[in-house]
Amino acid sequence: MRPPTVSGLTAYIGYFLVLWLLWLNVILFDVRFVVDSVAERVLGAIHLGAMVGVSVFAPQHDPAKQVEGTFQAFSIVLMFSRVALSAQYGLATLRQPKVARTGLMVMAATHFAAAMVYLGITFRFTDSTNSRVFVVWYILGFVDTVIIFVISFQFTGLSFRKRVLPERTKTATLLILGEGVIVVAEHVSTVVKNLNSWTPETVGALTATVALIYIIFQIYFDWA
Known part of the structure; x- marks a missing residue:
């Protein structure tokens, strides 16, 4: 077994944080707006695939010894999860009253913007160097989640009361x-x-x- 190191522990904590924030954002939508429809089932399958993908990449998630394909794929998975969330909030605007639509559109735009950032940093990973850009995964995941919470409390009909x-x-x-x-x-x-x-x-x-x-x-x- 490879000797444990501080960098290895840090990498695992970072991986855990990304995975937890990914699933938390899915939950934030599901507890309020999910419905039984073909579109929601397809988007739900994308979320499940993202969770599986993140789990598959876990053994090679080592920022100190980056593998180009692994880190690029990890970022792409995070992008697809946010695109799916953006689509879900977009579809929810068609079912919710007008008073809540503005907030839902902002949420959809927030997740889409995050997805584009994940896509953009994908190409920063190479086999020739260990890029520090992976830190954006953690920062963006946290900021993305905070924005969703703030919007939820600012617009009528989007709160988590009785959820x-x-x-x-x-x-x-x-x-x-x-x-x-x-x-x-x-x-x-x-x-x-x-x-x-x-x-x-x-x-x-x-x-x-x-x-x-x-x-x-x-x-x-x-x-x-």
Whole structure:
């Protein structure tokens, strides 16, 4: 097993953040506007594909040793997820009263603008250098989400009152934490096969990882 490093832990936290923000934005739409239609099912399939794509790229998500194809594909996946959200908010304007349409159009424009930024930075990744542009994934994901929340509280009919947002958020977090547990289990199985890997650094890293997952679990399911 590759020795744990600070950069590796940072990369995993960044990956977790991108994945969580991606799914949170899907939830922010679903709890308010999703309907049973062919268009929504197709767009929902795109979101599912984006989640799978992000999960597939997880093992190679190493900003310190960037693989051009992996990082470009990761950015493209994020772009498609935002394009799908933009389309969903656009379709929602056809079903909502006029008082809410302006807010929905702004949300659609926000996600589309984010998608174009994700597309633009895709071509900054090359095999010849480790680009720092991946930081935009985190910044843009956070800013994008904040804007959606602000707009939701500014326009009538877009609020989260009487919605199941907390419950849906907890469920999504549990799914993502489950993936983290799987990764830890795989690493533990590797260590067990190679007794020489049981170094103080390895034990400390595994203990810290399990403790971090447990703390996040407690925050969402007991303390919240």
